[in-house]
Amino acid sequence: MMNYGVDTSVSYMGMTLRSPLVVSASPLSEDISNIMRMEDAGAGAVVLYSLFEEQIPAASKQDNYQAKYNSGQHMFSLAYSPESPTFRTRPDEYIELIRTAKQKVDIPIIASLNCTSLGNWINYARYIEQAGADGLELNIYIVPTDINLTSGEIEQNYLDILQAVKAAVKIPIAVKLNPFLTNVGNLAKKLDLAGADALVLFNRFYLPDINLNKLQVEPNVFLSSPQAKRLPMRWIAILYGQIAANLGATSGIHRGHDAVKLIMVGADVTMLCSTLLLHGIKQIKEIELELCAWMEQHEFSAISQFQGIMSHQNNLNPQTFERVQYIQSLKTFKPEWSLAHDTSYYFG
Numbered sequence: 001m002m003n004y005g006v007d008t009s010v011s012y013m014g015m016t017l018r019s020p021l022v023v024s025a026s027p028l029s030e031d032i033s034n035i036m037r038m039e040d041a042g043a044g045a046v047v048l049y050s051l052f053e054e055q056i057p058a059a060s061k062q063d064n065y066q067a068k069y070n071s072g073q074h075m076f077s078l079a080y081s082p083e084s085p086t087f088r089t090r091p092d093e094y095i096e097l098i099r100t101a102k103q104k105v106d107i108p109i110i111a112s113l114n115c116t117s118l119g120n121w122i123n124y125a126r127y128i129e130q131a132g133a134d135g136l137e138l139n140i141y142i143v144p145t146d147i148n149l150t151s152g153e154i155e156q157n158y159l160d161i162l163q164a165v166k167a168a169v170k171i172p173i174a175v176k177l178n179p180f181l182t183n184v185g186n187l188a189k190k191l192d193l194a195g196a197d198a199l200v201l202f203n204r205f206y207l208p209d210i211n212l213n214k215l216q217v218e219p220n221v222f223l224s225s226p227q228a229k230r231l232p233m234r235w236i237a238i239l240y241g242q243i244a245a246n247l248g249a250t251s252g253i254h255r256g257h258d259a260v261k262l263i264m265v266g267a268d269v270t271m272l273c274s275t276l277l278l279h280g281i282k283q284i285k286e287i288e289l290e291l292c293a294w295m296e297q298h299e300f301s302a303i304s305q306f307q308g309i310m311s312h313q314n315n316l317n318p319q320t321f322e323r324v325q326y327i328q329s330l331k332t333f334k335p336e337w338s339l340a341h342d343t344s345y346y347f348g
């Protein structure tokens with residue numbers, strides 16, 4: 001699609017999107033009018049907020065094998081029990097939202113699911129497909145609090161979930177990864193071979209704090225800053241060209257230049273969340289303007305012309321490159337105050 005004289009269309013999960021700017025899962029998509037505003041503001045697609053198994057009444061406990069991976073989460077169980085208002089959305093509301101969104105907007109609607117039992121991953125993937133979602137993102141969020149679990153066992157869990165869902169539905173499937181894996185690239189490769197249509201890098205972990213007055217653990221969300229994009233930038237640069245699955249970038253994409261950098265390392269889509277929660281949905285249009293202006297300025301008429309040009313694909317020795325970058329960045333660092341003429345504070 002031509003936008004301000006440049007073609008911003010991209011291919012993602014087998015779909016053609018008018019823009020690489022995709023809205024990632026957040027409470028903004030709870031409201032259909034917001035989804036319509038996202039389309040109006042130029043979003044290429046919308047990933048809906050996640051449906052959590054805890055929102056599913058009488059969720060099957062029989063095959064709750066994944067619970068062992070989350071053992072120890074009792075710390076949060078009081079604040080986040082299914083009875084809590086946090087879990088107000090019911091699955092039928094979620095399914096209804098998919099149906100309504102499909103009637104009201106033309107851009108693809110990608111649902112998001114987070115379950116703890118294999119049975120519910122499969123059941124709800126089916127319901128989501130039947131409701132008309134164009135794709136499904138698996139929000140696999142495992143905090144392995146059991147120190148006896150090996151990295152191999154944890155990774156197998158990702159593969160089991162993907163394989164079970166892929167066998168159950170025909171819609172394209174994305175896996176949203178977290179960065180705390182021994183070798184992100186190796187799991188990415190295995191997920192790719194297991195049929196993932198896209199990998200989304202990276203989910204953010206919501207690290208709890210302690211309320212010193214109430215003597216309670218307090219989960220809270222803090223929004224990202226643009227610096228957060230460095231982590232997906234590194235890993236997308238490594239993965240680009242090595243796997244067939246599309247690469248979705250999430251974390252720290254606040255401005256057009258952030259999106260450009262992620263595309264340069266190889267992202268197919270760049271996802272927006274914190275920036276929309278901070279500045280509103282209209283920010284999609286601003287980011288699109290900045291992206292198009294940058295493309296025009298650098299005489300790129302299509303996204304494909306600069307996608308991946310800063311990836312490791314053209315790098316003969318990525319390992320040496322990473323090491324040199326690491327050493328250089330440490331050795332060239334200067335604290336700002338030491339750059340002032342008066343160094344007496346520093347030395348004396």
Ligand SMILES: Cc1cc2nc3c(=O)[nH]c(=O)nc-3n(C[C@H](O)[C@H](O)[C@H](O)COP(=O)(O)O)c2cc1C
Pocket residue numbers: 024025026027048049050051112139176202203204221222223224225228250251252253271272273274275277
């Ligand atoms: C308030 C809030 C709610 C979120 N809800 C979900 C969710 O339901 N499912 C999910 O996969 N990610 C969720 N995320 C993660 C975002 O989709 C996104 O991946 C992450 O915040 C990093 O992007 P950002 O730096 O642009 O915020 C949420 C983030 C925030 C801030």
